[in-house]
Amino acid sequence: MNQVIQLLKSHRSIRKFTDETIPEAWIEDVIKAGQAASTSSFLQTYSVISITDSDRKAQLAELTSNPYVATCSHFLVFCANVERLALAGEMHQTPFQGNNLELFLMASLDTALMAQNVMVAAESLGLGGVYIGGIRNQIAQVSELLQLPQFIYPVFGMCLGYPDHEPELKPRLPLAAVYHKERYQLTPSEEQELLAQYDKVVQAYYTKRTGGKRTDTWTESVMGYVKKPSRTHLREYLEKQGFRFD
Template sequence: MNEVIKTILNHRSLRQFEDKSLTDEQIRTIVTSAQAASTSSFIQAYSIIGVKDKEKKKKLAEVVGNQPYVEHNGHFFVFCADLYRHSHIGEQEQKDVLPSIESTEKFMVALIDAALAAQNAAIAAESMGLGICYIGGIRNNLEEVQKLLKTPERVIPLFGLAVGYPTKITGQKPRLPFEHIYHEDEYQQDQEVYLQQLQNYDQIISSYYMERTGGKRADRWTEQMANMLERKSRMYMKEFIQKNKLDLR
């Protein structure tokens, strides 16, 4: 097993970091690694905003739900879907690009491009001995995030990535079984097998929480997901995206 695969398989979300900033060289390495990711039709429909300003990080931490690791880390990256530059390209080249830019397809391209870039960045950071944590709470209040980051129309902050020198290494959460994730030739739909896989995984996750919390928690994964999905969250998203002139068709 090579070192790249070892880094990938050793991933875990870390939330406690030293009070030590990343160097400019480290930041550049992480961002250029992100840029090396595949991008649909070379469109490069994303941008990355690095947040160094301590007061701005503090405000972001409050906006995303009072998550301290948004404020206290080595560097905070915000990955954005970005079709703003492409609207300017249309004007520059005198082409009517707006129907394409304002399509669901191009919005999906921007989301996928940003996610691919972010995962490259995460692996690069982890390979440097740093810890990372993705922050989906960025989408809790995108209007406030946009104000803080001064993003123009057609730019949607999607998620954050806290990076830093970890002070505590947590255990690794077991993932769904390989057989439940990987389907060969066609989607396997044997309900008995499918449900048994979930039940087996529930036992694994329950044991994981029991051990990690000294018996204080024993959540099953399906229980956890059902409770989470029952609660409506970020239901403003479609309206917000449309207001920002994306995903209109």
């Protein structure tokens, strides 16, 4: 196994950080590594906002309901940005007609690819981090705080810092559940059997990690995400930011 694969397979979400501050040169370097990620049609539809001010981090910690946002060295907000394309259109007297579902998906995916490069680059330097989807909990307030213009929206945040704990690796789904050859190969009953096996692994993991305080399975834990709609305010917010989905 080479070092890159070993690093990728050793990823853990880090939520506790020391008080040490990451050098700004390192942050700039991992952002450059992020820019090296694949980008659809060379559009590069992303922007990153780095937050180090303690008061601003505290505000974002409250808005995201994540206290560790306030304790990390750098809190990065990854934004999908198609405003840049609209501005390019103005430079060439071309009307901007890209505020559609396809471009929204492209920008969101570009941002995720870029962010994952940043995370891996940071981990290669001995840093740790965790993604913060809670940036979308109160997305309008976050946008106002960060002064985001039209055609830009925050996709997620990322805490980065020096790790102050060493959590165990969280077990992933078995390879047979996610990897197929030539066609999708699992019947619903076969996939449920794999999930039942995985449930036992995850239950053992949670039981050990929490000393028996948490004993739910994977399928039980995901019910919170599928039994009711989540963040239903997003469409209205995105439309106010100029995105269209027709």
